[in-house]
Amino acid sequence: MFNIVNLMRKKYILVYFLLGFIQFTGFSQQNYELNSGWKTISMEEVAARGEEISNTSFAVDNWKDATVPGTILTTQLNNDEIPDPFFGMNNEEIPDIYDVGRDFYTYWFVKDFEEKAKKGEQVWLNFRGINYSVDIFLNGKKVNKEEYKGMFLRKRFNITKFLAKNSQNRLAVIVYPAPHVGNPNGGQGGDGTIARGVAHQYVAGWDWIQPIRDRNTGIWDKVIIEKTGAVNLKNPHVVTKVPEKRLPGEKQKPAKIAFTAEVENPTSKTVEGTLSFKIADQIIEKEVSLAANTEMLVALPEFEIEDPKLWWPSGYGAQNLYDAEVEFSIKNKTSDKEKLKVGIREIQTEWNSHTRSKQIFVNGQPIFIKGGNWIISDAMLRFTKERYDAEIRFHRDMNLNLIRIWGGALPERPEFYEVCDKYGMLVIQDFWMSGDCNGRWVDPKKKDDQWTRRQYPDDHELFIESAADAVKLMRNHASLAIWCGGNEITPPQDILFAIKDSILPELDGTRWFIDYSNSDEMSYNFKGGNGDGPYGIQNISTFWEERTWPFNSEVGSVGTGDEVSLKRFLPKENYTVPVEYDGTEAVKDPVWTYHKYIDYGNSLEPYGTPEDMADFAEKAQLVNYNQYRALIEGFSAHMWDWYTGSIIWKTQNPWTALRGQMYDYYLDPNACLFGLREGSKPLHIMYNPVSSDVYMVNNGFKAEYDLMLGIKLYDMEGNEKPVTQVFSYIEGSSAKKILSLKKQIDTLAAEKGLFLKLDIRNKDQEVLDENFYWIPDSSGTYSGLQNLAKTKVEAEIEKVAENKFMLKITNPENNTVSFFNRISLENSETGERILPTFYDDNYFSIVPGATREIILEAAGNEVNDLQISIEGWNTDRMLIPVN
Structure with a gap:
């Protein structure tokens, strides 16, 4: 029986879940995360079995504190056992798993927690990500009967029968590294064998990062305890359909909504109940009969929302999100309930025969793609909502509208997509293939030949299972626009067909699927070659006058930070001007080479030969600004004629690399960001x-x-x-x-x-x-x-909101131009910059007699004892106290 009625009940359970156009991070009041109080020890230091260790009587007082979610390396760093691998050449001091063996990075993790199931309750243990395989024990018994492996596969275990009667429980997990960790021999993905597993590939080293020594082994994502009634809700899915061509801000024709959810009955009796979905003051529901020990997919009938508030990409309209709720009830009593965020929009594509490339539409309107390639937020998987928010906000502030998640990393987390929904970033999500490791090219650094590598990973069924699970995890986000088979290569044929012909049609079916990132299906490769680039420093004429691929998936330039940024991770003895070497290394200084410096060529010489690192970094910002402004302006000037979009390689670094970034690892923006912001x-x-x-x-x-x-x-x-x-x-x-x-x-x-x-x-x-x-x-x-004359500007500060200020800067009429000024919000006691701080402009110039007003905001920071610094090409550093 179906019916739609007015929504009368007040929604009251907080959940994180970004569903299909939706936010899911899915927890009701009955859900909580096991994210503190963990203990850990190396497998080599304990002889006991899991059945023993998982008893609360087994002593773990001498075990060290563990970071969960986190990796082995993160725990070691937090216990001061290793130096910061992102600083200098500290990474060389950390044992590499290829040299010391997998046992060295095999660890036990233990967590004590209180929980007891009441009558009629089911208790579930959820893992959102482990690397690479685990055995799980609870109160002396093994929980996982079958092998649990694969970095990107979620698993849920019903632990009701395992719980202790006195509520005092112990969870013990042993984490094993991947069986093939790869030789980090300097190649892209090392010797390539890292790709034999279903995990990310960059951890064996790439041209923007050194190897991650433990290959990110650990319980790297959330561990969640969930409590339900007899029936458990899983993988809700909302599809929104927005027919015809729409305009933002106008009264809209109806949008159509379709909803499905999986329901599971783990009990020994048949259960009858009601599945309901509530949105925009409407309820749609269906009576369900669920046999014992079964699960089923339940579809509700499609319905309409009148005059919907649509979700638009950044720069085109508002990012409206609806509160929604899905519930399964038995005899009017809630068995499971989750809250959702729904963005109503529809993605369409068509082939532009003039440019010979795909063209993206949202709600019927053409979107000229200005995007950035994204690796991962942190190379050691130290993810936080706050960092995600800052990084995606930087992309929004650069006037970009799309982020592509590179295939050598991972399926991004719900928290990432939640923020993309918030800020209006469309997303291309690659599956986990790369031409470098998976056989596109002959490569002397690789252990196996192309044909062997072409069939990586070893376990195709695990890849397919993980891909299906990733689709369920991410499909419900308004921001997710495109699926991609892999970076510069398709998956092996059976995996490709499974994704293209089964997984996506059955589990999503609403988005464009590209078989690989620089495919002719996306952008006709009329020049031959790899179908992307160029990379590195370019003559400005390249961006304006030389036609490249009509939807370029990777095009970019340099990206070194300023002096303050460089000093955060370079030892004092390496404060130098990078000078080009003899071709075997990028520059003479080994630390600059280690951090993957890209040479600026002779682009700084027109400003004068750099005298020291500070002079180099200042002049590099001038080049940074011009490179990225010209890049995006050149593409925009040929909109719909030569191009339907471009995606910059790359906009961020999850490590302290000296290339390709609009802001550094510490979230300090450089001039690339503001040149791109201006041009976009x-x-x-x-x-x-x-x-x-x-x-x-x-x-x-x-x-x-x-x-x-x-x-x-x-x-x-x-x-x-x-x-x-x-x-x-x-x-x-x-x-x-x-x-x-x-x-x-x-x-x-x-x-x-x-x-x-x-x-x-x-x-x-x-x-x-x-x-x-x-x-x-x-x-x-x-x-x-x-030879520009010095200027002295006048400045005043006004507080406009909490942690938000307006800086007014005036250049007196008798001055010359006050050129290329950088402002920074700083701690007045230490002089250190407050990070992240968001500026609505920076690296700006002021003509004589003019005043500029700059808004700066230190979102999420406790800001006390502040000052703002101003310094420019011809303006000496000055400090303004913030009262």
């Missing part, structure tokens, strides 16, 4: 430094009319050289050329270079966008900048 603005005016043409781009869906474009030039003394003001308009989701400045710039910049200021104003004279360029002299040198 939804409505934007920009300058092609190759042709000297001015362009405008509109990422919005509606045309913009009555726009005034302002164009001004400034010489190195700060004298204004007005060029023109132009009325213009631009259609929605388009780019166009406005005019050429070649004659003026060639003439005025010849001797010393100059500054170019562009802006867009509306009919109320409000500035909608502003862009500022520095242009070299006729020789390509920034001779004017090298």
Whole structure:
């Protein structure tokens, strides 16, 4: 029997669950995490069996404290047994599992907890991720009858009958490393054999990280105790359908909702009850009869929501999320209940025959993809909601709309997707293959030949089972847009067909599936080769004038942090200017090489040869800013003509690498972030430094009319050289050329270079966008900048909210341009930066007589005894106390 009625009851149970468009991190009041009080010891230090160890009488007082969730290495680091592997060359001091053997990193973990099942209750032990295999014991008995292995496979055990009558329970888990840990011989994924297991591959080393010595062995994700009645809810799934073309902010036609859930009856009797789903003041429900010791998938009838508040990607509309609830009740008594967050939206794709690439649509509207490649939040799996929030917010603040999760890492956690839903980031989720380890190329570093590696992993059934489970874990997020078979290679044929023809149609069926990350199905590879790149430092002309793949899955440049960032992980003796070596190493300094430095070539020379590390880092930021602004502006200028999107390789580092990052491991942004932020603005005016043409781009869906474009030039003394003001308009989701400045710039910049200021104003004279360029002299040198006069700016601070401030900076009229200023929120006692801090602009310039207002926020930090520092190319460091 089905019925829809008004929702009368107040929802009251807090859960984390991002469902299909939904947030699930799924816990009711009956759920709790076992995340403290764990003890651990090496297998080599204890002879007892699991049945003995899991008795509360077995003494563990001399065992050390364990970090769960966490890895062996994390526990060792937290117990001061190893040095920080992210600093200097400390990682070389830690024994590698390939050399010392798997037993060295095989550990017991013990947790005592109180729990007792009341009459009619079922108690469940849930593991959300272990690496690589475990045996589980509870109160003297083994819990898992079958082998539990595979890094990405969740497992749930009914432990009701194992619980102690006095409520005093002991859980004992022995964790074994993967059987094939790989030789970290310097290759991508070492010798490749790390891919023989169903786990991430980067832990054997890559071109952006050194090997993780324990290969991240451990109980790396959450361990949860869950209590239900006779029937347990599993894997709820909400599908939202948004037909036709929609516009944000308008009254909407109805959206259609479909819902299913798995229900399990572990008891010896048939159970009859009601499955209900509640959303937007509606309830839909169904009577269910469930035989003893069975589980079944229950589908509710599709229904409609009138005038839905839609979820949109960042930059296109609001990220509306509905509160929802799923419940199974027996005789009007709750057996299991979970709260959900639902984002109503629909993803569509079509082939753009002009660009010869796929085009993404959300709610019927075209989305020009501006994305970033994501490895993992922390290379040692130290995940927190706060760090996820900061990192995804940085991506939102860069005006990006998509994150691709690289196939050498993992299926991201529900907490990651929860934040992507919040900030409007579409996500491509790779499955766990990589061309490097899985046989795309001949590679002398690899142990096995291509044909052997092509069939990795050894256990295809485990991969398929893990893939199905990952789909169930992630499918319910509004942000999840695309599935991808693997990084630069398809999975083996049987795995590919299982994912493509069975798993996704049966468990999801709402998203585009790419067979591999640079597939012709995604982007026609008209140049041959690997289908992505280029990487590393580029001439600006590359981004504007040289056509690359029409939906480029990996394209990027450099990304070294500033001096403050470098000093966080470089020993003092390595404070140096990286100098190119003889070709066998990137630079002379071994620590810079160890941290995977990418050379800047001769790109810093136009600013003057760096004198020391501080000078190098300052000039590197100028290059960083220009590289990423030009990259995204060049792609945007050719929107729908050459390109349907691009994804930067890469936007973050989970380790202290010296390449490819918009912010460092410690969450300190560099100029890459702000150059990309500037170039990615939804409505934007920009300058092609190759042709000297001015362009405008509109990422919005509606045309913009009555726009005034302002164009001004400034010489190195700060004298204004007005060029023109132009009325213009631009259609929605388009780019166009406005005019050429070649004659003026060639003439005025010849001797010393100059500054170019562009802006867009509306009919109320409000500035909608502003862009500022520095242009070299006729020789390509920034001779004017090298001799730019000093400026002293005026600043004041206003607190606008808790942990949020407005900094007003004025450059007096008698100055020249105050160029390329970096501001930082700092602890006034130590001088250290408050991290993370979010700035609505940074690395900015101020023309004479102008004032800039910068909003900065230290979200989630306790901020006391603060100061703000200002320093720039021609502005000495100054400090402003925050009262």
